[in-house]
Amino acid sequence: MITFHNATDADGHIIHIDEVTRENRAEHYYCVGCGEEMSAVLGDKREHHFRHKEAHCSWESYLHKLGKKRLKERFDSQKEFIIKYFVEHHCDKVKGCKLESIYKDQKCNRREQVAIDLKKLFDTCEEEVTYKGYRADLMLSSKEHPEREPIFLEVSVTHDCKPEKLSSGIQIIELKIADEKDVLRPLVEEDSLFGRTNPQQPYDFNALPPIRFFNFKRIFETARPLERFWVAPDDKGILRGNCVQDNLTCRNVKDNHREDSIYEVAIPSEVLVNNCKPNPYEFGMMKAIQAGMDVKHCDICDKRSRCILNFNEEVKDEKTGEKNLVPRRVPMARINDQRLDKVAQASGCKNYAHNRFFVYKVLSNLRNLPYWEWKKD
Structure with a gap:
């Protein structure tokens, strides 16, 4: 019974x-x-x-509606709605890559389970709605971002999703239910022998798992982010070193260059050397100096510790309350970049000389750091 x-x-x-x-x-x-x-x-x-x-x-009708109600209840009431499924990261350039030794514990060719909180992507869960001609048991959508493609949550007791629905391109998560306890299953894909990374048909339909993900992106090209240092002349012709993390990766580093740059160095964004994250500006400046670029900065001047500049500082008179400019002699070591353009100052200084010990020290400490170097012809 x-x-x-x-x-x-x-x-x-x-x-x-x-x-x-x-x-x-x-x-x-x-x-x-x-x-x-x-x-x-x-x-x-x-x-x-x-x-x-x-x-x-009908027991089937009861389970089907129970599954829908429980899923909707979970989405509406919980702060997080986590799904987990398997993806593959692939790189066809891994052999001989400069990053191979660094990322040996996070292989560029690997299979892993990713976790996504759907509450961060969607704010609405509706029952029995139609999208692109297909009826969803539950549909997750976003009122804040209506352009975002929705996700179907389907409950299967005896009737699985039909092939044409699975071939629609709509992202579908299907939950197979055999008893009442199954409705509480977390939406986590099993790491099984029948899992395949085919977006249209990721499973062996003779042995379907209880939680199924259809039309989710499964294969990703591995692209490690890089930080870019580049040297470019400003409107006065002074060469300046700049640093940014943009769209530069290990996959496009050989061809992706800035239009204004004449020299570039790229280093991995996520790498630690001697338990410290490399300073891309310092490293780039040292490599640029080593490459013969005429880049200067007061902080890498050999005379920095002895350099004293005349500054007019604004001082408030305690008796009258008036503000007056008072000449002061300030050591360079106490002046920050916001207060003084140290590139322009160094470029116009007749006594400037690179601190070769500092250059050597930086390059020596980071001698095992992989990098890409480019110089404009």
């Missing part, structure tokens, strides 16, 4: 039989599947359950 452990209360909320006590058993309960009234059976001999008072609905 089929035993029902879930029902809805007068407000439409799902109630498990364990939540019913002898004090509230007389309240009105209704079947999740057919909507007919049910009674709570709390006997001492049999397992507690809900029983139809008159009609008796």
Whole structure:
């Protein structure tokens, strides 16, 4: 005999039989599947359950609607709605790559399970809506970003999604339900032997897993981000070193150059050397000096520690409250980049000389750092 452990209360909320006590058993309960009234059976001999008072609905219909309601309830009530599925990262240039030794524990050719919080992408969960001609059990969409493609959440008891629906290109997560406990399954894809990275047909349909992901992007080209240092002349012809993390990666580093640059150095963004993240500006400046670029900066001048500049500082008179400019002699070591353009200052200084020990020290400390170097012809 089929035993029902879930029902809805007068407000439409799902109630498990364990939540019913002898004090509230007389309240009105209704079947999740057919909507007919049910009674709570709390006997001492049999397992507690809900029983139809008159009609008796289809077990398949009951499970299907229970699955939809539980999924919607989870999405609407929880702060996070996590899904997990497997993807593959692929790189056809991994052999002999400069980054191979650094990322040996995070291989560029690898299979991994990714976790995504759908509450960060979608804010609406609707039942039985149509999109592109296909009916969804539940559809997740975003009111804030209506252009974002929705995701279908499908519940299967005896009827799985039809092939034409799976071939629609719509992202579909299908939950297979055999009993009431299955509706609480986390939406996590199993790492099984029948998993395949074919977006249209990722599974062996003779052995379908209980949680299935269709039309999700499965294969990604590995592209490690790089930080770019470049040297370019300003409007006065002074060569300046610049640093930025843009769209430069290990895949496009050989051809991706800035139009204004005459020299570039690229280093991995995520790499630690001697437990410290390299300073791309310092490293780039040292490599540029080594390459013969006429780049200067007061902080890498050999005379920095002895350099004193005349500055006019604004000082407030304590008696009159007036502000006056007072000449001061300030050591270079106490002046920051916001206060002085140290590139322009160094470029116009007759006494400037590179601190060759500093250049050597930086390059020596980062001698194992992989980098790409480019110089304009």
